[in-house]
Amino acid sequence: MSVAGQTSPSTMTATPAPAVVIDGLHKQFGALTALRAVSATIHTGRLTGLVGPDGAGKTTLLRILAGLLTPSTGRASVAGLDVVVDNDAIHHATGYMPQRFGLYEDLSVLENMRLYARLRGLDTTRNADLFAELLEFTRLAPFTARLAGKLSGGMKQKLGLACALMARPKVLLLDEPGVGVDPVSRQDLWRMVQALTDDGMAVVWSTAYLDEAERCDSVLLLHEGRLLFDGPPQRLTAQLRERSFRLENVGAGRRALLTAALDLDSVSDGVIQGAGVRVVLRAGAASNDIRALAAQARVELAAVPARFEDAFIDLLGGGPGGTSALAERLPPVELDSPSAVSCRDLTKRFGDFTATDRVSFEVRQGEIFGLLGPNGAGKSTTFKMLCGLLKPSSGQAQVAGHDLRHATGAAKSRLGYMAQKFSLYGLLSVRQNLEFAAGVYGLDGATRRGRIEDMIDTFDLGPWLAAAPDALPLGHKQRLALACALMHRPPVLFLDEPTSGVDPITRREFWTHINGLSRRGVTIMVTTHFMDEAEYCDRVAMLYRARLIALDTPDQLKRRAIDSARPDPTMEDAFIHLVEAADLQLAAA
Amino acid sequence: MRRLPSSLSFTRLHAQFIKEVLSILRDPRSRMIVFAPPLLQLVVFAFAATLEVRNVDVAVYDQDAGRWSHELVQRLHSARFIAQVRVVDNPAQVRDLLDRGKVIAALAIPADFSRTIAAGGTAHVQVLVDGRRSNSGQITVGYLASIAAELGAQADTDGAAASPAVVVRHWFNPNLTYRWFIVPGLTGILALFSALLITSLSIARERELGTFDQLLVSPTSTLEIIVSKSLPALAIGTLLGLLMVAAATGPFGIPFSGSFVLLLASLVLFILSAVGIGLMISAVSMTQQQAILGAFAIGVPAVLMSGFATPVENMPLALQWAAQAIPLTHFLIIVEGSFLKAMSAGDVLGNLWPLALIAIATLSMAAMFVRGRLQ
Numbered sequence: 013m014s015v016a017g018q019t020s021p022s023t024m025t026a027t028p029a030p031a032v033v034i035d036g037l038h039k040q041f042g043a044l045t046a047l048r049a050v051s052a053t054i055h056t057g058r059l060t061g062l063v064g065p066d067g068a069g070k071t072t073l074l075r076i077l078a079g080l081l082t083p084s085t086g087r088a089s090v091a092g093l094d095v096v097v098d099n100d101a102i103h104h105a106t107g108y109m110p111q112r113f114g115l116y117e118d119l120s121v122l123e124n125m126r127l128y129a130r131l132r133g134l135d136t137t138r139n140a141d142l143f144a145e146l147l148e149f150t151r152l153a154p155f156t157a158r159l160a161g162k163l164s165g166g167m168k169q170k171l172g173l174a175c176a177l178m179a180r181p182k183v184l185l186l187d188e189p190g191v192g193v194d195p196v197s198r199q200d201l202w203r204m205v206q207a208l209t210d211d212g213m214a215v216v217w218s219t220a221y222l223d224e225a226e227r228c229d230s231v232l233l234l235h236e237g238r239l240l241f242d243g244p245p246q247r248l249t250a251q252l253r254e255r256s257f258r259l260e261n262v263g264a265g266r267r268a269l270l271t272a273a274l275d276l277d278s279v280s281d282g283v284i285q286g287a288g289v290r291v292v293l294r295a296g297a298a299s300n301d302i303r304a305l306a307a308q309a310r311v312e313l314a315a316v317p318a319r320f321e322d323a324f325i326d327l328l329g330g331g332p333g334g335t336s337a338l339a340e341r342l343p344p345v346e347l348d349s350p351s352a353v354s355c356r357d358l359t360k361r362f363g364d365f366t367a368t369d370r371v372s373f374e375v376r377q378g379e380i381f382g383l384l385g386p387n388g389a390g391k392s393t394t395f396k397m398l399c400g401l402l403k404p405s406s407g408q409a410q411v412a413g414h415d416l417r418h419a420t421g422a423a424k425s426r427l428g429y430m431a432q433k434f435s436l437y438g439l440l441s442v443r444q445n446l447e448f449a450a451g452v453y454g455l456d457g458a459t460r461r462g463r464i465e466d467m468i469d470t471f472d473l474g475p476w477l478a479a480a481p482d483a484l485p486l487g488h489k490q491r492l493a494l495a496c497a498l499m500h501r502p503p504v505l506f507l508d509e510p511t512s513g514v515d516p517i518t519r520r521e522f523w524t525h526i527n528g529l530s531r532r533g534v535t536i537m538v539t540t541h542f543m544d545e546a547e548y549c550d551r552v553a554m555l556y557r558a559r560l561i562a563l564d565t566p567d568q569l570k571r572r573a574i575d576s577a578r579p580d581p582t583m584e585d586a587f588i589h590l591v592e593a594a595d596l597q598l599a600a601a
Numbered sequence: 602m603r604r605l606p607s608s609l610s611f612t613r614l615h616a617q618f619i620k621e622v623l624s625i626l627r628d629p630r631s632r633m634i635v636f637a638p639p640l641l642q643l644v645v646f647a648f649a650a651t652l653e654v655r656n657v658d659v660a661v662y663d664q665d666a667g668r669w670s671h672e673l674v675q676r677l678h679s680a681r682f683i684a685q686v687r688v689v690d691n692p693a694q695v696r697d698l699l700d701r702g703k704v705i706a707a708l709a710i711p712a713d714f715s716r717t718i719a720a721g722g723t724a725h726v727q728v729l730v731d732g733r734r735s736n737s738g739q740i741t742v743g744y745l746a747s748i749a750a751e752l753g754a755q756a757d758t759d760g761a762a763a764s765p766a767v768v769v770r771h772w773f774n775p776n777l778t779y780r781w782f783i784v785p786g787l788t789g790i791l792a793l794f795s796a797l798l799i800t801s802l803s804i805a806r807e808r809e810l811g812t813f814d815q816l817l818v819s820p821t822s823t824l825e826i827i828v829s830k831s832l833p834a835l836a837i838g839t840l841l842g843l844l845m846v847a848a849a850t851g852p853f854g855i856p857f858s859g860s861f862v863l864l865l866a867s868l869v870l871f872i873l874s875a876v877g878i879g880l881m882i883s884a885v886s887m888t889q890q891q892a893i894l895g896a897f898a899i900g901v902p903a904v905l906m907s908g909f910a911t912p913v914e915n916m917p918l919a920l921q922w923a924a925q926a927i928p929l930t931h932f933l934i935i936v937e938g939s940f941l942k943a944m945s946a947g948d949v950l951g952n953l954w955p956l957a958l959i960a961i962a963t964l965s966m967a968a969m970f971v972r973g974r975l976q
Contacts, residue, residue, distance in 0.1 A: 400817070400818055401814055401818060421820045422820075425819075427818065429814070429815060431815060433810075433811050434811075435811035435812045435814065435815045436810075436812070437620060437623075437624065437810065437812055440620060440624070444619070444620070444623060447616065447619070448616050448617075451612055451613060451615060451616020452613050452616045452819045453613075453819055454610050454613050454820065455612070496815075506818070
């Protein structure tokens with residue numbers, strides 16, 4: 013593979029010039045500071061991860077490096093060229109793949125590639141070799157005649173990558189290439205990027221998934237425009253040596269145990285991992301407290317390797333406490349039906365396309381139930397039918413004992429819903445949003461006033477009441493959305509990708525509330541594409557190609573993927589294993 | 602928790618109504634769309650868009666220079682529609698002025714003009730018109746012909762035998778003031794577009810924000826959604842319509858001779874039918890941009906076919922039938938009749954029931970469309 017062009021490891025000098033030099037970069041958009049004094053170097057032949065949650069400044073930095081934005085102050089150079097002074101030359105030295113790559117959906121794969129070749133000034137007739145090589149590399153050769161609009165998310169990203177590689181750039185800038193790509197295609201992208209760096213190209217891979225950071229040679233960790241860390245991810249996780257533990261096989265009491273652990277002074281962070289609880293101790297804290305807690309709960313305490321996410325949270329000063337002020341105030345939920353949510357042979361067809369195919373399951377009261385699957389697997393269609401946003405073509409769905417097709421009004425007042433992008437009214441103030449949420453669920457008079465005051469107290473929204481939701485910090489925005497969804501105290505809560513793009517601290521706080529709600533008997537239905545978030549669920553339903561391919565506890569799902577190569581598989585491994593098995597089954601049938 | 606009736610709850614309706622009003626008033630885009638175009642249209646239509654010919658120049662090539670040709674040129678000078686009479690002394694100049702569009706028409710008065718009139722014969726004046734401006738040119742010819750006719754009448758009274766002249770009297774609008782016709786019609790057009798735009802943006806805006814799903818999972822009913830989205834548009838549309846009526850009777854001095862109560866009732870029904878159309882557009886639009894395009898794609902042909910610009914009777918039969926389905930067609934008849942004709946209650950009601958029918962039809966279809974989003 014020689015897409016990267018002339019530079020190959022053998023011809024490189026021992027200490028090559030850095031591919032990118034960033035010096036005191038600052039970028040201001042009106043009142044918003046996107047980058048603050050960022051300085052770093054990026055080396056050739058390495059995969060550099062640009063890691064941070066949404067709004068950290070990743071895209072701004074990449075666009076400055078691609079010569080599409082000028083910095084407010086500070087300098088940056090790519091392949092020895094200044095991004096401002098040598099702006100024209102920058103476009104030849106860099107390959108930039110934006111989040112939504114500009115593919116022409118009505119052109120075929122090959123036509124898109126030709127177009128980008130011509131835009132780069134290449135003679136398409138003389139570059140048949142290059143095309144063949146790129147198609148081979150991206151494994152798109154069988155699909156050259158297919159329209160780009162008809163490709164899957166993963167294939168689109170690969171085509172985008174092929175187009176970005178057209179000019180044989182020295183530096184490849186990829187803005188969140190892993191978004192909207194199923195784990196199998198993501199593996200493919202990693203393999204391709206690995207091959208490019210082996211050939212001496214500098215590749216920058218930006219991501220909001222912290223688990224992706226661990227696969228990079230070097231990491232730039234951005235948070236709110238500041239560079240928090242620059243170096244190999246192992247160096248960051250090494251700081252946490254002997255501070256990460258797991259309370260093994262806790263089982264049913266794990267949510268209570270997590271709360272207890274997080275309320276210990278010596279514990280800085282903790283999450284649920286399947287049947288276990290993972291905790292990280294504060295720097296310099298002794299492990300006595302957590303050992304005592306393990307002994308009290310009669311569970312085993314095992315030291316585990318630190319993860320990048322642990323290190324990130326540690327850098328930010330630890331996660332939030334374990335007690336949910338929200339759950340404390342909520343009365344326990346009593347349901348008069350045996351199952352909180354159930355569906356039988358749930359099917360949805362759009363024309364001759366079946367989005368959900370005979371899905372059946374039952375969710376017990378107080379359970380946290382996850383729906384997992386790649387894009388287009390029918391996960392959101394199923395979810396929407398369960399909460400009444402879509403009518404099933406056939407089959408039944410019940411929420412809290414109500415059939416959604418008949419008693420919709422009654423069933424709807426028993427469920428709460430929180431959508432991906434928080435779905436708040438941006439033109440209304442925080443208080444008006446709360447008033448609306450209460451009013452639309454028919455609360456009035458003293459009840460309404462009481463509930464709204466309760467939510468304001470619980471979520472500390474007092475100082476923000478007159479502000480617009482968009483002016484709130486992300487964490488507060490999430491609290492407001494949760495407050496609106498829970499105003500009418502629903503026994504069943506639907507969460508659609510609730511934490512995508514959210515920083516890990518905000519995500520921790522969110523799950524603290526969800527855990528608390530679950531302990532109060534609220535049933536939680538959640539869709540997520542964060543594999544480690546699936547670990548919070550009591551049970552996970554895996555959807556693939558409109559079918560339910562697996563339904564089990566996270567630990568059981570992982571256990572199925574155990575083989576000699578992966579003795580301790582992650583949720584992502586389990587997912588890939590199940591999808592591959594399903595593909596084999598479909599091929600055999 | 603209180604028991605909730607299934608289809609209409611005052612609490613839920615109230616919450617949604619407040620939300621809608623705040624969304625319209627706080628959204629700068631929505632504010633622009635609701636308030637700027639009406640005022641702009643009022644100014645443009647009332648002052649600039651007119652079918653009358655004003656402020657044009659004409660050339661006169663007077664080869665006669667006798668008493669009657671002088672009389673004619675004097676009359677041209679005093680004619681209100683002419684800004685300047687350019688007197689030229691050779692045909693080449695006439696050609697040049699017409700060519701460069703300096704004048705819309707040129708009169709060539711022959712040398713025997715005064716002589717022929719004095720002899721009691723019929724004198725002729727050649728009128729050359731700029732055919733590139735055919736519409737204004739024709740109107741100019743009409744004006745010139747009436748000046749010539751007056752001159753002829755005067756020549757006759759000077760002589761012995763007075764020939765009878767035709768006297769035209771225009772009813773309802775004696776001076777044929779164009780504004781008297783266009784401003785009442787604008788009431789309908791402005792109310793139509795504001796109602797159409799406010800409602801077509803309303804669901805699309807929520808869909809962009811993602812709040813529409815949030816609304817659909819709540820126990821609120823389709824009826825409540827429709828009502829809460831209709832009321833603000835109805836209020837703003839009615840207000841704009843009434844402002845136009847006030848402007849027409851006040852600053853524009855157009856006589857209002859019909860029944861105000863009946864006009865108000867038809868205005869409300871008319872806006873309700875527009876609200877239904879707007880909500881249908883909104884229910885099928887994925888973005889606000891699509892909604893605005895949709896509103897104009899429906900609104901502009903509706904205006905063109907309503908009889909505002911060209912009489913419905915001049916259209917092919919099929920389009921005449923189609924025009925009956927356009928609420929503006931009926932409202933224009935009522936509003937123009939109420940201003941100028943002192944339209945009787947019976948006649949108003951005759952055009953009111955089709956409006957009521959259309960409103961019921963569009964609003965029920967809007968409800969179906971909104972419910973259809975749940976499929």
